[in-house]
Amino acid sequence: MTHINHTTHQTICATCGTQYPVGKPLPELCPICDDERQYIGDNGQTWTSLATLAKDRAIRFSQIRDGLYDLRITPAFAIGQRAFLILSESGNVLWDCLPFLDEPTIAFIRSVGGLNAIVISHPHYYSLMAEWAKVFDCPVYIHQNDAVWVQNPTPAVTFWTGERNELWDGMAIINTGGHFPGSCVLIQPDASGKTNLLTGDTIYVARSRRLVTFMYSYPNLIPLPKKAIEQIRDRLDGVSFDCIYGAFEGMVIPANGRAVFDASIQRYLSIFE
């Protein structure tokens, strides 16, 4: 069985959590952070290692509904997103990824059947995907449109093309674009008969939880043009969903997600009228 190697190599960007290959020179600035959608940390570009993180970090997992867990690094590190573990009859899925992994998390995920695939919404959450894929011996699904953003290539990465990728047990990845050209969401029918929409920050749950929004950059507050909002609308045309789960703790539209999404699209498009 593959275990995690908490290496002392400083290969993880401390601001966004992206891991770079061991044994290759690091870029002067992390391209993910140097992009308009992110930022370089206040102290300039800094790097850290898995060994350093392992000193005081752990992953907390909590069950949020039957067959769905959220996983968070505690104390928070880098962007601070959560990942979701979906338990499914024909194979479990990790939606998005975290820039850390430890033995208790590996043991827990193995105890519930391991992972069949890792599916990532967009480049801000590529994080430690190569290590996770190695440990769980599974592919990582990334949309081809974002291939240029992969910093730590691994044979596990499976680029997919098109607008929709059917997985199994009714799960499907939908490429909406917007935040990134390859930005995706995942639809997931659950045991209660409801359909969950997992969105990363492709669709961002607003603080009021009465709206969702769509941005080119969240930290730098750069909106998207009209045609991007129309594309997101069109890619989800005819797709039903109830509950929307965003990338951060507390980001949930617990019911009527489809109506909230429709109203939010309308609200956004009204700005351009």
Ligand SMILES: [Zn+2]
């Ligand atoms: Zn970075």
Ligand SMILES: [Zn+2]
């Ligand atoms: Zn993002």
